[in-house]
Amino acid sequence: MPALILRRCGSLLLTLAAVSALIFLVMNVLPGDPAAIMLGTSASPETLDALRRELGLDQPVVLRYLQWLLDVATGDLGKSYTYGVPVAGLIADRLVVTLPLAVMAVLLSIVIAIPLGVISASRRNGAFDYTAGVFSQLFIALPGFWVALILILVFSISLDWFPAGGFPGWDRGILNGLRALLLPAIALALPQAGVLTRVTRSSVLEVINEDFVRTARAKGVSRRVALWRHAVRNALVPIVTILGLQFTFLIAGAILIENVFNLPGLGRLAYQALNQRDIIVMQDVVLFFAGLVIIMNFLVDMTYLLLDPRMRGRGQ
Template structure:
């Protein structure tokens, strides 16, 4: 098993390097010059050339990429053109909003989807199955940012129970900060809960037809105990896979939701960097998202080995 994990880890590192090269190349091909954006169209050619040299834009692509890659490996993500501060500090400041938001959304998604999917499988073609199917179709069809707008209208404008946007900060008022994340977390969680409900239902239905579950029933175990003791634990692998994917989707989906709720997270930082043509921030944020996806896939692979002893034996 150790050799398998070592191979997966080596593959993770190679993938990250290839992805970083693709990101840097694509960002370099984007139309527009960061120096021109900073100085404006009225800048003289000499001033523009001086700023391009100061920013390192006059160097070849390969040299700039290697300098950026070595900086990333050392924890130096460069300096933001717009904010004039290190990008690592910018991302770290925004993560205290985005990571709790994604975690709350994952917890809400699991709390809704797993019980609903299990009950839908248990009562196949019954009322609970119909309710779960309707919930899945509606939640998948509705975009998260549109759900966020509806939640603002209902709970903020009409009822006045929740804040419509903004983030007071964890140090100022932790309860108010947590309250500010509730509506955006619900907006992010509902579409993902619809997908997870369908995955859970399908996985549990497949396992319920296995011989070991029928054997458990024949030994006198009740339907509920056979379901939760035998069927659900053995149906966790596709659910864990979807959870790993969902966490990365939630981080990426925060770009729109954080703008709807005016939250100072990484998603909003990416949107602002794109609007301001801050290439350094853009490529670092995109690399962060890509690295998060790759690392989460590695964690899911490790979780497979922990959950299923047959995979450990095969490894």
């Protein structure tokens, strides 16, 4: 077990190194002058030269990459050319919006999808199963930003229950902050709940007729207990996989939703950096997103070892 964890940690570090090299390559080595991209074609040669020296573009590529890795490892992500402040502070400020939004969306997705998927599997080909299937297909097909617009029209403009956009800040009260994030979280959660419902149903169907479930029923365990305690527990591995992927998607894929609701989150920061051609911010935000995906996959792998002891024995 410890050796397996060490191998996974080594794989994590190698993957992070490979991803960082790819990001640096795309941002700094491919054709095009980063300084000219940031300042535009109308900038004077003297201004371009000054920015190149400030960004270290006059140094060899390998040295620039190693210096960037060292800075990232020590928490120094550089300074935004557009905002004139450290990028680490920008990411931290935006993460306090995006992270709660993603957590709320995942929790809503779980609350909606797990019961729907489990009950659908237990009532296969029944009316409830068909209804849940329609729900999952509907929200998988609908774009998240379109769901967001419908929620704004109904609950903000027509009913005036929730704000249509903006974020008051957590210093205005936790309830006010959660209220501002509820509609965006629902818009993010519904498409993910559609996917998770289908995965949960399929996973439970695979184990619901296994020998251990029938044995539990033969020993007098009720149908409900056998379903939730035995079948669902042994169907968790693919469900956990999807949840890990969904969380990283909700962090990195919230760009459209945050722009629809005008939320000052990490996705909106990436969008603004792209529009403003702030390569330093783009480079660090993309690395953060990529690192988050890799770390979440690592945590999912570790969760497998807890859920399925057979994987420890195989050393996978």
